[in-house]
Amino acid sequence: MLHSLHCVEKQREQYCHHSETTSHLNKQENGEYIMNIAIIGSGNIGSGLALTFGQTTYNVTIASRHQASAQGVADKLAKANVTAASIADAVKGADVVFIATPYDAVASLAQAADFTNKVVVDVTNPVKADFSGLSIGFDTSAAEEIQKLLPQASVLKGFNTVFAQVYEQGLEFEGRKAQTFIAGDNESAKQAVLTLANEAGFDAVDAGALTNARYLEPLAYMNIHFGYMLGKGTQIIPAWLSR
Numbered sequence: 001m002l003h004s005l006h007c008v009e010k011q012r013e014q015y016c017h018h019s020e021t022t023s024h025l026n027k028q029e030n031g032e033y034i035m036n037i038a039i040i041g042s043g044n045i046g047s048g049l050a051l052t053f054g055q056t057t058y059n060v061t062i063a064s065r066h067q068a069s070a071q072g073v074a075d076k077l078a079k080a081n082v083t084a085a086s087i088a089d090a091v092k093g094a095d096v097v098f099i100a101t102p103y104d105a106v107a108s109l110a111q112a113a114d115f116t117n118k119v120v121v122d123v124t125n126p127v128k129a130d131f132s133g134l135s136i137g138f139d140t141s142a143a144e145e146i147q148k149l150l151p152q153a154s155v156l157k158g159f160n161t162v163f164a165q166v167y168e169q170g171l172e173f174e175g176r177k178a179q180t181f182i183a184g185d186n187e188s189a190k191q192a193v194l195t196l197a198n199e200a201g202f203d204a205v206d207a208g209a210l211t212n213a214r215y216l217e218p219l220a221y222m223n224i225h226f227g228y229m230l231g232k233g234t235q236i237i238p239a240w241l242s243r
């Protein structure tokens with residue numbers, strides 16, 4: 001059963017890392033708060049995230065440069081809890097913002113909305129246009145560069161090792177939940193997104209500091225390589241097993 005992430009008064013500091021953030025939460029009659037999620041990008045991944053989080057009781061808003069495209073996704077997911085908005089409005093009303101655009105688009109996103117005090121989940125992979133590899137890495141990552149572009153936000157890396165097609169068929173793989181690895185430096189923001197991911201049906205794994213995005217992005221590239229170059233298709237997902 002999917003539950004919303006409730007930020008009850010005494011848990012606000014734990015789940016909602018900045019006090020300013022909580023001002024955007026919807027206060028329910030019983031005094032609980034429901035988290036607002038914005039998804040920027042209404043393509044393959046934006047649609048998949050909207051489908052998945054739209055089935056929870058979180059409030060989900062999707063946006064992209066062309067609002068008609070975001071509206072199309074919201075209309076398609078009419079039964080889910082998804083609405084469309086401009087990028088600026090979606091970010092303004094959000095506690096957690098998922099970036100599901102090409103990595104190169106983030107510089108323009110930084111101009112399009114105010115990310116101050118937002119928890120930002122970077123889902124991008126800085127894949128080269130010809131898919132021959134990643135455009136950055138080793139001593140930095142897309143996530144770290146996005147943190148530099150959005151210094152007033154708390155950036156996390158996550159969900160980047162999940163093919164968009166996975167969302168269409170659900171998050172279970174032969175009885176096991178799909179894993180997603182969440183890296184970031186703001187512990188309370190990371191705990192909130194780990195909880196959010198688990199409530200959406202993932203087995204979310206704390207992947208340490210944001211610098212670990214340097215390893216999560218190549219992991220996603222290896223997943224792409226398995227899927228498209230080595231013929232495994234897109235119903236695959238990396239998992240960290242332990243016993």
Ligand SMILES: NC(=O)c1ccc[n+]([C@@H]2O[C@H](COP(=O)([O-])OP(=O)(O)OC[C@H]3O[C@@H](n4cnc5c(N)ncnc54)[C@H](OP(=O)(O)O)[C@@H]3O)[C@@H](O)[C@H]2O)c1
Nearest residue numbers: 041042043044045064065066100101102105124125163164
């Ligand atoms: N596809 C996957 O399986 C997968 C898996 C994990 C991670 N990712 C990563 O997720 C990101 C999106 O991939 P995708 O496959 O969903 O791509 P996509 O289908 O091409 O969608 C990209 C979206 O970004 C929007 N966009 C492009 N430039 C923008 C800008 N300057 N400002 C705002 N929005 C912009 C586009 O909408 P408009 O044209 O309307 O703006 C579109 O909705 C990429 O970084 C990719 O590496 C993809």
